[in-house]
Amino acid sequence: xxxxxxxxxxxxxxxxxxxxxxxxxxxxxxxxxxxxxxxxxxxxxxxxxxxxxxxxxxxxxxxxxxxxxxxxxxxxxxxxxxxxxxxxxxxxxxxxxxxxxxxxxxxxxxxxxxxxxxxxxxxxxxxxxxxxxxxxxxxxxxxxxxxxxxxxxxxxxxxxxxxxxxxxxxxxxxxxxxxxxxxxxxxxxxxxxxxxxxxxxxxxxxxxxxxxxxxxxxxxxxxxxxxxxxxxxxxxxxxxxxxxxxxxxxxxxxxxxxxxxxxxxxxxxxxxxx
Amino acid sequence: xxxxxxxxxxxxxxxxxxxxxxxxxxxxxxxxxxxxxxxxxxxxxxxxxxxxxxxxxxxxxxxxxxxxxxxxxxxxxxxxxxxxxxxxxxxxxxxxxxxxxxxxxxxxxxxxxxxxxxxxxxxxxxxxxxxxxxxxxxxxxxxxxxxxxxxxxxxxxxxxxxxxxxxxxxxxxxxxxxxxxxxxxxxxxxxxxxxxxxxxxxxxxxxxxxxxxxxxxxxxxxxxxxxxxxxxxxxxxxxxxxxxxxxxxxxxxxxxxxxxxxxxxxxxxxxxxxxxxxxxxxxxxxxxxxxxxxxxxxxxxxxxxxxxxxxxxxxxxxxxxxxxxxxxxxxxxxxxxxxxxxxxxxxxxxxxxxxxxxxxxxxxxxxxxxxxxxxxxxxxxxxxxxxxxxxxxxxxxxxxxxx
Ligand SMILES: Cc1ncc(COP(=O)(O)O)c(C=O)c1O
Numbered sequence: 001x002x003x004x005x006x007x008x009x010x011x012x013x014x015x016x017x018x019x020x021x022x023x024x025x026x027x028x029x030x031x032x033x034x035x036x037x038x039x040x041x042x043x044x045x046x047x048x049x050x051x052x053x054x055x056x057x058x059x060x061x062x063x064x065x066x067x068x069x070x071x072x073x074x075x076x077x078x079x080x081x082x083x084x085x086x087x088x089x090x091x092x093x094x095x096x097x098x099x100x101x102x103x104x105x106x107x108x109x110x111x112x113x114x115x116x117x118x119x120x121x122x123x124x125x126x127x128x129x130x131x132x133x134x135x136x137x138x139x140x141x142x143x144x145x146x147x148x149x150x151x152x153x154x155x156x157x158x159x160x161x162x163x164x165x166x167x168x169x170x171x172x173x174x175x176x177x178x179x180x181x182x183x184x185x186x187x188x189x190x191x192x193x194x195x196x197x198x199x200x201x202x203x204x205x206x207x208x209x210x211x212x213x214x215x216x217x218x219x220x221x222x223x224x225x226x227x228x229x230x231x232x233x234x235x236x237x238x239x240x241x242x243x244x245x246x247x248x249x250x251x252x253x254x255x256x257x258x259x260x261x262x263x264x265x266x267x268x269x270x271x272x273x274x
Numbered sequence: 275x276x277x278x279x280x281x282x283x284x285x286x287x288x289x290x291x292x293x294x295x296x297x298x299x300x301x302x303x304x305x306x307x308x309x310x311x312x313x314x315x316x317x318x319x320x321x322x323x324x325x326x327x328x329x330x331x332x333x334x335x336x337x338x339x340x341x342x343x344x345x346x347x348x349x350x351x352x353x354x355x356x357x358x359x360x361x362x363x364x365x366x367x368x369x370x371x372x373x374x375x376x377x378x379x380x381x382x383x384x385x386x387x388x389x390x391x392x393x394x395x396x397x398x399x400x401x402x403x404x405x406x407x408x409x410x411x412x413x414x415x416x417x418x419x420x421x422x423x424x425x426x427x428x429x430x431x432x433x434x435x436x437x438x439x440x441x442x443x444x445x446x447x448x449x450x451x452x453x454x455x456x457x458x459x460x461x462x463x464x465x466x467x468x469x470x471x472x473x474x475x476x477x478x479x480x481x482x483x484x485x486x487x488x489x490x491x492x493x494x495x496x497x498x499x500x501x502x503x504x505x506x507x508x509x510x511x512x513x514x515x516x517x518x519x520x521x522x523x524x525x526x527x528x529x530x531x532x533x534x535x536x537x538x539x540x541x542x543x544x545x546x547x548x549x550x551x552x553x554x555x556x557x558x559x560x561x562x563x564x565x566x567x568x569x570x571x572x573x574x575x576x577x578x579x580x581x582x583x584x585x586x587x588x589x590x591x592x593x594x595x596x597x598x599x600x601x602x603x604x605x606x607x608x609x610x611x612x613x614x615x616x617x618x619x620x621x622x623x624x625x626x627x628x629x630x631x632x633x634x635x636x637x638x639x640x641x642x643x644x645x646x647x648x649x650x651x652x653x654x655x656x657x658x659x660x661x662x663x664x665x666x667x668x669x670x671x672x673x674x675x676x677x
Contacts, residue, residue: 055444055577056453056563059299059460065443077575102297102562107576129297129562133287156304156463165300176301180461 026076043256061183124148288477367660395427472515487521516594
């Protein structure tokens with residue numbers, strides 16, 4: 001059982017859902033990312049989504065766009081991201097899912113990618129613009145190393161499509177809470193909970209929901225229906241605000257603690273209908 | 275409508291060999307499937323084809339002439355040069371061909387709003403035009419740098435009732451405009467059609483845009499046979515995303531004797547960042563950008579490279595996936611023409627034929643001019659994809675001797 005499965009198994013025994021924290025690797029600087037990841041872990045993050053910055057982040061809103069630009073300017077490459085994973089692994093068992101657009105991984109090669117991230121201690125990956133139809137070679141490379149392959153489900157996905165996406169997924173299923181790109185929103189979308197309910201019927205995998213969740217109250221609202229909540233832009237906004245400041249780590253830890261407190265739910269997630 | 279009856283590509287996943295396909299945020303899979311379904315139904319529907327043909331004839335001004343450049347050919351002293359005059363179409367470029375086709379699909383889907391990206395502004399103008407014609411709301415995304423260098427087209431779009439949104443990320447050119455339009459579409463797909471402006475992006479755009487543009491080659495082949503007899507020896511077209519070139523080339527693909535040359539933007543030089551030559555320049559390699567797998571200008575780490583061309587419509591880091599396939603097959607030859615040569619071709623065509631081409635089209639003209647002297651007895655057919663009115667500002671900057 002890899003660290004992701006262990007994490008969800010452990011949480012099932014207790015009284016909280018997973019806080020899945022997204023961090024753009026290399027922002028403000030590749031040397032600092034491991035330290036920031038550990039700060040998020042201290043605050044209560046259960047899983048880290050480590051973002052590989054990309055020049056043309058088609059699914060991202062302004063906050064993560066700017067984070068990617070800063071990270072690229074600081075010289076972040078997939079090779080550096082792999083070093084960062086190694087550095088995190090030296091002192092932590094926090095599960096790490098590499099989050100990337102397809103092209104940097106394609107350029108690196110699926111085989112080399114899977115081999116290197118596995119060896120560095122990553123637990124899985126999600127490639128935003130790799131749909132299941134085109135994923136065969138990737139799946140083979142990842143499966144061979146027991147790495148989780150997380151795919152996305154969306155409000156436009158039919159029940160059949162959700163089943164297919166779940167079938168290709170291991171670790172958890174990532175559900176996109178809202179139409180549009182990543183970013184902070186005032187309220188959670190009306191589409192979020194119906195999607196979680198449909199996904200629940202489509203798979204036994206843990207469900208994680210993301211896009212647009214930035215506040216404790218958003219997370220509280222979805223927590224009864226999911227095993228995990230993914231927060232990205234709210235985290236990267238803090239990184240943007242505190243940049244090189246020595247306070248950055250403490251601020252991230254504080255944010256993670258606040259978010260995690262919204263995830264305490266006594267009973268297991270059942271979709272709220274059972 | 276000009277359906278390519280025997281086309282076996284793309285396959286059911288939208289792939290041309292290893293290229294093409296669909297690489298998109300999951301939320302766009304269903305909207306793309308809807309377009310695919312509506313398009314493939316429409317393509318078989320005689321009423322749809324008749325409506326499009328009527329619009330092409332009565333609104334856009336088809337068929338466009340096939341014109342023999344006698345003075346230019348004589349001046350060059352080799353091949354005879356012919357132009358397919360897409361520059362004479364309504365709105366001034368071939369882009370109206372795929373805009374009218376897609377507008378009819380928008381109507382079929384019951385949507386009331388379109389968004390589009392544009393580089394040179396010709397696709398934006400054509401989109402704004404069909405929006406006015408059909409009563410759609412229209413927003414066009416355009417890089418800030420392109421808004422500056424194609425300011426006349428920005429005003430034309432506004433005059434036609436479209437909103438033009440400045441894109442201020444990355445290189446502030448076409449690549450960034452496509453990225454932003456895609457982002458917007460992930461939020462608005464329910465009400466809005468993304469009227470993509472070239473034979474690129476996720477399936478079904480490459481096949482759909484190609485089919486709508488194939489009217490160029492179908493007409494040209496018939497006109498050439500009727501008036502000149504036989505087939506041309508070599509076809510030339512500029513390749514940005516690849517729509518005007520595929521439109522000309524596709525109906526000739528089965529004619530083995532016909533050679534085809536796609537001309538990319540060679541910019542200022544060979545180094546990555548100085549050109550937009552995905553096939554013939556440094557840094558082009560298979561990759562995925564904007565939902566399709568094709569040749570992409572990129573660095574060693576798989577980050578998309580910046581590009582340069584004097585021509586905003588060719589200044590793009592990727593290229594339509596069918597071109598990647600045709601290149602690997604060796605069916606089409608790809609070459610690049612530099613900024614200076616394109617500008618020189620503008621002057622030559624203006625002086626010898628009284629035709630001022632768009633800077634994009636001038637790349638194809640330049641390559642034909644370069645090869646003509648050493649090809650006596652051959653007949654060259656060049657796609658003149660657009661007219662140069664929009665580029666007068668750039669011409670003035672680069673031709674100070676005329677002011
Ligand atoms: C006149 C003209 N020709 C060519 C192009 C390049 O596009 P494509 O390669 O899709 O024909 C453009 C794009 O803006 C254009 O305006």
